[in-house]
Amino acid sequence: MSRLAATFEELTRTGRKALVPFITAGDPTQDFTVPMMHDMVKAGVDIIELGVPFSDPMADGPVIQRASERALAHKGSLRKTLALAAEFRKTNQTTPVVLMGYLNPIEAMGYEDFANAAQRADIDGVLTVDLPPEEGQECTAFLKSRGIDTIFLLAPNSNEDRIKQMDLAGSGYLYYVSLKGVTGAGHLNTDDVQNKLQQIRSITGLPVAIGFGVKNAETAKTVAGIGDGVVVGSALISKIEENLDNPEQAKREIVALLSSMRQAMDS
Amino acid sequence: MTEKYNMPDQRGHFGPYGGMFVAETLIPPVQELNAAYQRYLTDPDFIAELDKDLKYYVGRPSPLYHAERWSRELGGAQIYLKREDLNHTGSHKINNTVGQALLAKRMGKTRIIAETGAGQHGVATATVAARLGLECVVYMGAVDVARQSLNVYRMKLLGATVVAVESGSKTLKDALNEALRDWVTNVDNTFYIIGTVAGPHPYPAMVRDFQAIIGRESKQQCLDATGRLPDALVACVGGGSNAIGLFYPFIDDESVKLIGVEAAGDGVATGRHSAPLCAGRPGVLHGNRTYLMADDDGEIIETHSISAGLDYPGVGPEHAWLKDTGRAEYVNITDNEALDGFYALTRMEGIIPALESSHAMAYTMKLAPAMKKDQIIIVNLSGRGDKDMQTMAKREGIEL
Numbered sequence: 145m146s147r148l149a150a151t152f153e154e155l156t157r158t159g160r161k162a163l164v165p166f167i168t169a170g171d172p173t174q175d176f177t178v179p180m181m182h183d184m185v186k187a188g189v190d191i192i193e194l195g196v197p198f199s200d201p202m203a204d205g206p207v208i209q210r211a212s213e214r215a216l217a218h219k220g221s222l223r224k225t226l227a228l229a230a231e232f233r234k235t236n237q238t239t240p241v242v243l244m245g246y247l248n249p250i251e252a253m254g255y256e257d258f259a260n261a262a263q264r265a266d267i268d269g270v271l272t273v274d275l276p277p278e279e280g281q282e283c284t285a286f287l288k289s290r291g292i293d294t295i296f297l298l299a300p301n302s303n304e305d306r307i308k309q310m311d312l313a314g315s316g317y318l319y320y321v322s323l324k325g326v327t328g329a330g331h332l333n334t335d336d337v338q339n340k341l342q343q344i345r346s347i348t349g350l351p352v353a354i355g356f357g358v359k360n361a362e363t364a365k366t367v368a369g370i371g372d373g374v375v376v377g378s379a380l381i382s383k384i385e386e387n388l389d390n391p392e393q394a395k396r397e398i399v400a401l402l403s404s405m406r407q408a409m410d411s
Numbered sequence: 412m413t414e415k416y417n418m419p420d421q422r423g424h425f426g427p428y429g430g431m432f433v434a435e436t437l438i439p440p441v442q443e444l445n446a447a448y449q450r451y452l453t454d455p456d457f458i459a460e461l462d463k464d465l466k467y468y469v470g471r472p473s474p475l476y477h478a479e480r481w482s483r484e485l486g487g488a489q490i491y492l493k494r495e496d497l498n499h500t501g502s503h504k505i506n507n508t509v510g511q512a513l514l515a516k517r518m519g520k521t522r523i524i525a526e527t528g529a530g531q532h533g534v535a536t537a538t539v540a541a542r543l544g545l546e547c548v549v550y551m552g553a554v555d556v557a558r559q560s561l562n563v564y565r566m567k568l569l570g571a572t573v574v575a576v577e578s579g580s581k582t583l584k585d586a587l588n589e590a591l592r593d594w595v596t597n598v599d600n601t602f603y604i605i606g607t608v609a610g611p612h613p614y615p616a617m618v619r620d621f622q623a624i625i626g627r628e629s630k631q632q633c634l635d636a637t638g639r640l641p642d643a644l645v646a647c648v649g650g651g652s653n654a655i656g657l658f659y660p661f662i663d664d665e666s667v668k669l670i671g672v673e674a675a676g677d678g679v680a681t682g683r684h685s686a687p688l689c690a691g692r693p694g695v696l697h698g699n700r701t702y703l704m705a706d707d708d709g710e711i712i713e714t715h716s717i718s719a720g721l722d723y724p725g726v727g728p729e730h731a732w733l734k735d736t737g738r739a740e741y742v743n744i745t746d747n748e749a750l751d752g753f754y755a756l757t758r759m760e761g762i763i764p765a766l767e768s769s770h771a772m773a774y775t776m777k778l779a780p781a782m783k784k785d786q787i788i789i790v791n792l793s794g795r796g797d798k799d800m801q802t803m804a805k806r807e808g809i810e811l
Contacts, residue, residue, distance in 0.1 A: 199711040200584060200696060202591045203434040209578055223710035247432060247695045252709030274432045276697065278422065297435035301598065306438065324436055325596040 147268045148293050148316035151190055151311055152351045152372060162317075162373030163188060163364070164407055165380055165398075166244060168195035168211035169228050170220030172384055176391050180398065181232045185239050187399045188406035191353075192232075193271070195374065196245030203273045205328035207378040208386065222249035222258075230265040241297060242269035242316070250283065253392045259286035269293035270317045277313035277363040284313060297321055300340055304347065311348035317373060318348065322356045327376030332357035334366055341370050360401070363406035368409040375403065416662040418732065423699075428728035428736065431611040433698045437591070440598045441698075443615040445519050452620065457513065464509045465624065468542075469499050471506075473625075475632035475789070481759040488642065488782035490775060492762070492792045493629050502765065502794030503625060503653045504535035508604055512539035512548035515602035522546045522601045526590040527766060528555055528583035528649065529720035530562025531794055532606030537571035546768065547571040550589040553581035555719045562798050580713040583649075583723045587697050587779070592626065607650025608727030610730035611698030615727050622656025629789050630660055637787060643668040646791035647770040648688065649721035651730045653793035658739060668740065671730060672774045674716035675726020681779065685714040687726050688734050688741040699726040717746040717802070718766035720794075748773040753796065765794035766802065 145153070155162055157313055165184050169177050197215035201208060212220075222245070229241050243262065250258045250272065262270065270287055272280070277296060284294045293316030298307060298321065310318055320341065322332040337354065344352055354367045355375030367374045380398050387394035423429045431441060451457040465471040474497065478490045482701045495503035508525075515523060525547070527533030529766045533549040540547035548680045549566055553575040556563055566573050579585040587609075594603045608615045608622075626644075633641050644661060646654035648671040673686035684690065687702040694703040696711060704724035716722045733739035744752070750765060752773030757763045764772055768791070775790050782788070796803075804811050 198709075199579065200588050202588045202697070203595065205592070206578070213579075216710060223708065223711070248703070248705060248711070249698075249709035251694045252692075252705060252707065273434050274698070276431065276433065276435065276438060279430050279432055299434075299436040299439075301439040302435060303439070306435075321434075321436060324598055326592045329596065346557075 146291060146316065147238070148191065148291055152242055152317065155190065160410055161368040162190040162256070162353060163402065163409060164191045164193055164373050164375045165189050165402060166193040166195055166375060166377030167380060168197055168208065168215050170197060170215035170218055171211040171381065172214045172388055172391060173218050174220070174224065174228070177228045178231050181397055182236065183395055183399050184402055185236060187402040189402055191242060191373070193242045193244045194229060195227060196222050196243055196249055197325040198246040198249060201246065203326055205378060205380050207328045207385065211381045222253060224293045226261050226265040229267055233266045233356065240268035242271055243267055244271040245273070247272050247275045253328035255283045255286045259290050259292065262287065262292055263290040267292055269295050271295040271319060273297070276310055280313070295319055298344060300324055300336065307344055307347045311350060314350060317351040318344070319351050319375065320352050320354045320371065322354050325356065326355060330357060332363070338370050361404040364405035366407040374405070374409065418729065419612065419616055421492055425729050425732035427611060427693070428701050428731040429699050431698065432695050432700065433479050433611045434595065436595045436598065437611070438770065440594070441611050445482055447514055448613050448617050451517060457517070461510055461513055464513070465506065467542035468576055469505050469509060470497065471624065472628045473594060474496050474660045475629055475636065477636070478760050481756065482779065484759060485776060485779040487779040487784065488786040488788045489784070490779055491633065491641070491787060491789045493625060493789055495625060495653065495791060495793045496762070496768070496795035500535045500538050501797060502531040503622060503656060504536065505538065505809045506534040506656070507606065507618050507621040507652065508532070508535040508539045511602070511604040515545065518602065519711070520600060522597065523604055524548045524590050524601055524784055525604045525606060526550045526583065526586035528586070528722055529718065529765070530555065530559040530566065530798060531720060533571070533573070534562050534565045536604050537566040537569035539569065541569045548574060548593065550574050550576050550585050550586040550593070552576050552580070554581040555583065558802060559719055559798060563799060582714070583719070584711065607652040608655050608729060609650045609697055609699060609725055615699060615729055618652055619655045619659055619729060622652050625653065625656035625657045625791065626658060629657060633787065633789060635770065640664055640667055641787040641789045642782065643670055643686060643788045645672060645771045645775050645778065645788060647672045647721060647767050647793065648726060649674070649685070649723050649767065650725070651727035655727060655729055657789070658792045662738060669733065669738060670774065671739055671741045672758055672768035672770045673741060673743040674721035674770055675716060675745040676715035678745050679743055683715040684743065685716040685721050685723060686743045687724060688730060689743045693731065695727050701725050701731045702776050703704060717749060718770070720765070720767040742774055744770040744773045752776060752794065762792070763796035764792055765796050766799045768793045
């Protein structure tokens with residue numbers, strides 16, 4: 145069983161929901177990332193989404209754009225991200241790591257080479273924002289044959305056909321984008337998300353993680369009441385940005401925020 | 412080619428290029444647009460309205476002008492200029508914005524967004540938005556806002572909101588990123604008018620089809636004036652909309668050479684250029700697979716060109732396909748060579764070309780002397796140089 149499937153099975157067994165933090169690999173510096181990942185695990189997260197820095201993050205808001213820019217300024221890249229994930233794996237064999245990013249770095253490496261490298265780094269899943277299933281068959285097949293899940297997005301305007309397509313193409317979990325917009329934007333509407341999740345669940349048995357618009361313990365709790373997992377990204381990266389001169393402080397604030405989310409979600 | 416050219420396929424692929432590489436929230440609007448475009452492409456009422464606008468609002472057909480003095484001076488092929496600079500708003504960009512705006516109206520969209528580099532597409536979009544009474548927001552890199560301030564003022568006069576984009580390299584690619592972010596946020600009421608043959612399917616095909624009037628007219632005008640087809644077509648290529656507009660109706664005419672001219676900036680060897688077809692590699696950006704300026708890690712490299720309109724790290728996917736199949740040839744012209752082209756046309760024919768179009772002029776100066784006097788080159792004069800007066804004056808040390 146894949147690490148992602150095992151994680152969701154265990155969560156179901158214990159009646160809990162997945163807390164899924166997103167940070168960009170190499171932000172603000174390369175040596176920040178791996179200790180941060182371990183600290184997040186201690187704070188009670190279940191899956192880590194590791195952002196691959198990209199020069200043109202078209203679906204991201206300003207906070208994650210700047211995270212990419214900082215990581216790239218410190219020679220961040222897909223290769224470097226894989227190396228960081230491999231380093232994390234040396235001392236953690238249980239927490240799934242999902243790479244999240246854009247297609248061009250993967251194109252540059254080549255699909256097969258990427259799948260091999262991801263396997264060597266013991267990556268569990270890959271979410272490529274600008275690779276919808278109809279364009280992604282080749283890449284998905286390479287990953288699947290190496291036991292790596294491909295996570296696809298669903299949006300508020302995804303229709304029934306689209307949800308069916310994702311159910312067939314995706315594995316591990318589906319990532320529901322709770323609002324029309326970029327990462328870090330606006331506030332999610334609970335009723336809308338609830339209604340859409342009902343439709344999604346009537347079509348797919350895959351776990352559904354919900355992201356975009358999760359800012360604090362309160363929204364995390366609300367979202368946990370609807371989906372199988374809660375993704376939080378911009379709110380964490382804001383802590384890095386507010387403490388660029390003091391990365392240890394950033395770590396403490398991220399841990400504190402995640403702990404409060406964990407507590408709220410479990411209570 | 413024995414079979415008639417018939418690209419792209421149903422999903423927008425030109426061989427390995429093109430496609431629909433967008434985030435999930437943009438899939439429904441892109442599909443909705445494709446459905447509307449397929450429907451109206453052959454709708455007689457739509458075509459009649461578009462033709463009327465092109466004739467009475469844009470001022471088409473644009474002349475095919477025989478540059479006799481310049482041809483004589485260069486001593487080779489006869490040079491004909493396709494005068495897209497004479498269109499309303501001063502470039503070929505309006506052919507496409509008129510078409511997309513009519514689509515937006517039929518789709519019931521109330522808000523228009525666009526990206527712009529040199530500002531020509533932004534002005535052409537603000538113009539049609541003003542005419543239809545639609546809200547208009549134009550994204551423009553902060554660097555381009557500074558070097559094309561005249562066009563920024565024009566857009567504001569026309570009632571558009573111009574947003575200076577401060578992220579990344581602050582040029583055209585970043586303006587496109589920001590327009591995509593706006594679209595993803597406002598998909599319900601917003602129509603994104605992309606200005607070039609890039610973006611996800613159906614944009615590359617749709618923009619080409621709206622610009623193909625350049626080539627259709629040129630073909631007929633050339634036959635009328637000379638009784639035969641041209642030997643070569645020359646056009647500058649940034650995203651590549653004016654070039655594909657000229658080339659497309661000639662693709663099955665194998666005797667006609669198609670030559671796209673990219674911006675070499677300081678020279679391709681220096682790495683400071685905007686010539687992905689000449690010196691890039693295939694990759695995926697802004698919704699399609701095409702040749703890109705990217706490093707070994709797949710990160711997009713900053714581009715350089717004297718002309719804001721060519722300062723883009725990608726190129727329309729159909730150009731990538733035409734390059735790989737050998738049907739079109741892609742060359743490059745440096746900033747300094749483009750300036751030679753700019754001055755030559757200005758002094759020889761009394762026509763001041765845009766800096767983008769000057770790249771095509773500069774290549775024509777290399778090509779024509781090597782051809783026979785009874786041969787014909789059609790060069791796309793895609794825009795007029797008024798917008799570049801500040802840039803040129805500054806280079807000459809003159810304060811305007």
